[in-house]
Amino acid sequence: MGTEIRYDPNAPADSSAGIFGLPFRYEDSKIIYLPVAWEATTSYGGGTVHGPESILNASSQLDLFDLDVKDPYLQGLHCLPLNPEIKHMNSEAKSLAEPIKESLGDVHNNSALQANLKRVNEFSAKLNQSVHDQVMRILKDQKIPGLIGGDHSIPIGAFEAASKVHGTFGILHFDAHSDTRNAYMGFTDSHASIMRNAANRIPDITKFVQVGIRDFCEEESEFTKSQGGRFEVFYDQKIMEAKLAGTPFSKITDEIIKNLPEKVWVSFDIDGLDPRFCPHTGTPVPGGLDYSEAIYILKTLARSGRKIIGFDVVEVAPPLNPDGSPLEPLQASDEWDANVGMRLIYKLSALSLATNGFAKWQG
Ligand SMILES: [Mn+2]
Numbered sequence: 158m159g160t161e162i163r164y165d166p167n168a169p170a171d172s173s174a175g176i177f178g179l180p181f182r183y184e185d186s187k188i189i190y191l192p193v194a195w196e197a198t199t200s201y202g203g204g205t206v207h208g209p210e211s212i213l214n215a216s217s218q219l220d221l222f223d224l225d226v227k228d229p230y231l232q233g234l235h236c237l238p239l240n241p242e243i244k245h246m247n248s249e250a251k252s253l254a255e256p257i258k259e260s261l262g263d264v265h266n267n268s269a270l271q272a273n274l275k276r277v278n279e280f281s282a283k284l285n286q287s288v289h290d291q292v293m294r295i296l297k298d299q300k301i302p303g304l305i306g307g308d309h310s311i312p313i314g315a316f317e318a319a320s321k322v323h324g325t326f327g328i329l330h331f332d333a334h335s336d337t338r339n340a341y342m343g344f345t346d347s348h349a350s351i352m353r354n355a356a357n358r359i360p361d362i363t364k365f366v367q368v369g370i371r372d373f374c375e376e377e378s379e380f381t382k383s384q385g386g387r388f389e390v391f392y393d394q395k396i397m398e399a400k401l402a403g404t405p406f407s408k409i410t411d412e413i414i415k416n417l418p419e420k421v422w423v424s425f426d427i428d429g430l431d432p433r434f435c436p437h438t439g440t441p442v443p444g445g446l447d448y449s450e451a452i453y454i455l456k457t458l459a460r461s462g463r464k465i466i467g468f469d470v471v472e473v474a475p476p477l478n479p480d481g482s483p484l485e486p487l488q489a490s491d492e493w494d495a496n497v498g499m500r501l502i503y504k505l506s507a508l509s510l511a512t513n514g515f516a517k518w519q520g
Pocket residue numbers: 309332334336348426
């Protein structure tokens with residue numbers, strides 16, 4: 158570290174400090190979080206636009222000791238400020254998208270809706286460019302980007318930046334949904350299309366390994382099958398059947414990890430977990446991974462010698478009032494979704510630091 162920052166990890170966090178109660182600035186940090194408050198195309202329950210703020214608030218509760226990685230926080234963890242322009246753009250895009258969602262994306266013979274759709278898609282393109290540019294800067298500064306959503310449409314610009322800096326890589330994708338729909342409801346950059354868009358736009362992504370998938374349509378199943386082995390889908394039902402039949406989870410995990418190339422981006426939709434870990438996420442589906450199973454898969458990935466080049470954690474949402482506004486004041490029990498999300502982010506940060514040689518493994 159270039160500056161002298163005195164910090165006592167055993168003391169309670171100072172809530173006025175940065176993420177996880179830490180004092181680090183951009184220039185002192187190896188992990189840079191980019192919060193993206195965006196849910197323009199969210200189709201079901203909203204609220205993930207408040208994900209970054211709720212995660213930031215909950216993060217001061219974390220104890221920084223990690224069983225796997227030695228003092229990850231000493232490498233500096235810094236969260237960039239929320240961009241007010243994106244928040245504003247999100248509100249505008251959301252209200253334009255509303256009547257399109259009500260018509261279930263049927264904009265034929267309706268020129269007003271077609272105009273709305275065009276503008277929403279333009280806003281999405283603008284968001285992607287902004288995320289791309291910021292992640293490009295983070296990568297060029299030899300730091301590791303961690304995106305905090307927002308809905309699952311947000312990381313496409315980051316994938317593009319990563320391909321420019323790192324060349325080929327794979328995506329380890331946790332999700333209840335396949336996210337390979339073709340322009341869901343007409344939205345080019347729908348949260349439900351992120352992996353299809355990534356596959357179509359970024360040839361450098363050589364492998365998509367999807368875990369926990371349990372809500373998908375025939376079009377998506379056809380698409381992943383048509384990609385000539387580029388997609389490996391570990392459906393939730395198959396994972397659970399193997400588990401119930403007595404296959405050790407370590408063996409299931411090895412099967413998942415062995416498909417990935419040397420460099421890996423982790424794209425973690427919180428709804429890949431059992432909904433008891435994310436009760437307020439927009440599109441919850443029963444089943445899913447236990448928190449500790451997801452951590453086990455991530456640790457196995459990190460211990461396999463592969464490098465985590467970046468990650469996103471998306472679709473974390475706090476409980477809301479009926480009118481969609483955040484609860485105020487927030488009770489500790491309302492922080493549950495964000496509590497899970499911030500712990501996942503810290504673990505991903507620790508493992509990323511270790512796999513990039515910035516931090517050491519514990520003993
Ligand atoms: Mn998703």
